[in-house]
Amino acid sequence: MNGPAYVAVDWGTSSFRLWLIDRAGQVLAERRSGEGMLAAAKAGFAAVLQSHLAAVEAPDHLPVLVCGMAGARTGWVEAGYVDTPAPLPAILKQAARVPGEARDIRILPGIAQREVTSPDVMRGEETQLLGALGLDATGEALVCMPGTHSKWVRVKDGTVEHFSTFMTGELFSVVSRETILSLAVAGADEAEDIASFKAAVTAAYEAPAFAANLLFGARSRQLLFGGTPAAAREALSGTLIGVELAAGLSGAVPEAGVTLVASGRLAMLYRLAFDALSVAVAPIDADEAVRRGLSMAAAAIWTK
Amino acid sequence: MNGPAYVAVDWGTSSFRLWLIDRAGQVLAERRSGEGMLAAAKAGFAAVLQSHLAAVEAPDHLPVLVCGMAGARTGWVEAGYVDTPAPLPAILKQAARVPGEARDIRILPGIAQREVTSPDVMRGEETQLLGALGLDATGEALVCMPGTHSKWVRVKDGTVEHFSTFMTGELFSVVSRETILSLAVAGADEAEDIASFKAAVTAAYEAPAFAANLLFGARSRQLLFGGTPAAAREALSGTLIGVELAAGLSGAVPEAGVTLVASGRLAMLYRLAFDALSVAVAPIDADEAVRRGLSMAAAAIWTK
Structure with a gap:
């Protein structure tokens, strides 16, 4: 049996999910809570994360990868954006490291559409897209991602070409x-x-x-x-x-x-x-x- | 100079307006307050009205005509509806008298559109329409009445044929x-x-x-x-x-x-x-x- 290889965190506006994952990609433990960005901004992001890491007995050296609103300007550490047209593999090259932490903690960037007539941003959905379509996606996809702020995304050969948020x-x-x-x-x-x-x-x-x-x-x-x-x-x-x-x-x-x-x-x-x-x-x-x-x-x- | 002939009240969801009017239609006094239906349902409709009548020194015998949400099921006395197609003059024939009051107090009905695919109701706007178009209107009008719940109304020869509420x-x-x-x-x-x-x-x-x-x-x-x-x-x-x-x-x-x-x-x-x-x-x-x-x-x- 494999030991834990890293920790994955989906840190949204109002929800927090954490998985302890082994080298083969298998989930060893999971945590879910309502400590999203809004709650964590008050309690402290480091403290919230540490409490969940302790609960799943994550070793001190284990790296943590985060996606979502924790990387917003009003989040933990601003993780920037990849601009459209955005190749999905570019996301994992721009992860922002959280400074001042002994542990290696990185936050994935969002995607920004800097078009004057249709400005838009996403944080978290880019990681879902990566998981849904893979690193070597080919062809065209029209992706509907319902939610508090639904996203509709046009992807061509693994590149996000255009997207629209609907609240x-x-x-x-x-x-x-x-x-x-x-x-x-x-x-x-x-x-x-x-x-x-x-x-x-x-x-x-x-x-x-x-x-x-x-x-x-x-x-x-x-x-x-x-x-x-x-x-x-x-x-x-x-x-x-x-x-x-x-x-x-x-x-x-x-x-x-x-x-x-x-x-x-x-x-x-x-x-x-x-x-x-x-x-x-x-x-x-x-x-x-x-x-x-x-x-x-x-x-x-x-x-x- | 004429003395007061009647009192007119526009009693909406969140606002109350009262005018003391003489026989020639001239305004002798005006009152405005936030005691709309929601507030008056708690304080008591009769008490709210009486306080404003006292403030303008309305004589005891003076009749009062009310339009708006005071005539709703959740208002003072339910004043019913005139159904579409609704001739505007029909409104003033269906005023509901408030029972148990020495003073003659009447509430004008609303208009209901009992169509399965576009059910709709108005209360208060029918009286605005009457004032805007008159009792003898001819021709076609498309009336836009902006507000908390905007109404768009098609009127032909003084009859409300169809209307739509937009919130x-x-x-x-x-x-x-x-x-x-x-x-x-x-x-x-x-x-x-x-x-x-x-x-x-x-x-x-x-x-x-x-x-x-x-x-x-x-x-x-x-x-x-x-x-x-x-x-x-x-x-x-x-x-x-x-x-x-x-x-x-x-x-x-x-x-x-x-x-x-x-x-x-x-x-x-x-x-x-x-x-x-x-x-x-x-x-x-x-x-x-x-x-x-x-x-x-x-x-x-x-x-x-």
Whole structure:
């Protein structure tokens, strides 16, 4: 049995995940917590990381590779960006070393799109892309990465050519909690209403300009015709995802369909949404992709 | 000089306005407060109204006509709806009398659109429409009524044929206060950035499906290229208004242009937005319109 070779960390805005990995890429231990960038900025990044390293009994010499918002200006150490067009292998050549630490800790850079009409940034998704597509990717891919800030990425022969961020997840969160629509979804249980969701996806896809009207419709419908809070919640979710898909699918779609990098409930919702529009998807698990991307990068950096 | 003939009240979700009016329709006194439906539901509608009536020394016998959310199910007394197609004069025939009050207090109904694919409701705007267009309106009008929940209304020969609510104002409020974009607009001063606003209106009008991407762009642009919080704020506002206009203007626009019923800063912003798209508008002051609508209704109900 192999001992640990390195530690991989996906450090997002609001979540922290750590894996202890051996030389063969096998996971020996895993940690998950809510100590994302926002929480760690208060508690101290070094202290948060050390507590999890201690919990998995990581040896003192073991190197750590981090991706995500820990490398933002407001994070631990700013890790810069690779600019588009961005070859994915360039990411692992620009890892920033955290200064003042005995242990070798590096943070992967993000990708920046310095275009005046479509400025955009990603941090963390570049590592998922690396894991999803590999270091030697060929051909064209249109990658949909749902989340708080969904990314749609065009990759050609392993180079990120263009991408767009949609704040779909964050909009769903504030719209369902902080607006008049919170009255319509209050008390929604776990039950799903797939018919409401798919109908909302299709309506929003066909008339994206009406987004703010379709959202309000969830409440009007309840006032005039009744309907469950779950139906209203799925209508909000379907409307916002349908508008995102109208934009994401507005260009050419590769023959293989859309590469969907997602996990859990989001993966399920987006598969339903693409299905409502009869668009083929090639699904890839997002959790696995980021771990694989970190492993590829760690192997390239420390296993020479 | 005439004595007071009636009291007119515009009782919205978050605002209360009262006018003491004489037989000739002249305003003798005015009151404005934040005691809208939400506040009054706690303090008691009768008590809030009485305090303002006392402040303007309204005689005990003076009748009171109310429009707006005070007539909602969650308001004072439910005033029902006139269903579309809704002739504006029908509104003043369905005023609901508040029971248990010695004084004659009536609340005007709203308008409901009981269509399965586009259910919608309004309360208060029907009275603005009455004031803006009059009891004997002829011809076609496309009316834009900006607000927390903007309404776009098609009126033909004095009958409301169809309308759509867009939660543009509420979206601007939660997006600029409760999302990551709050970082981009923090510290925005009163200064306006008209160029940013107009550019955002045009971009969103041309690609409404990209709304959630254009919003996020306000932050990416600041990260990569700098820019003031005011520019970011106007970009958010322009994006949301541009998407609304893409929907509102998607049908036929009457030769006379769009009838814009708005006041203050919103009137200014929407005039700029229509100007950016070279669409002609006929502006009507919203405050005056609602007072005129209430006066028309009061005259019809009590001056026979």
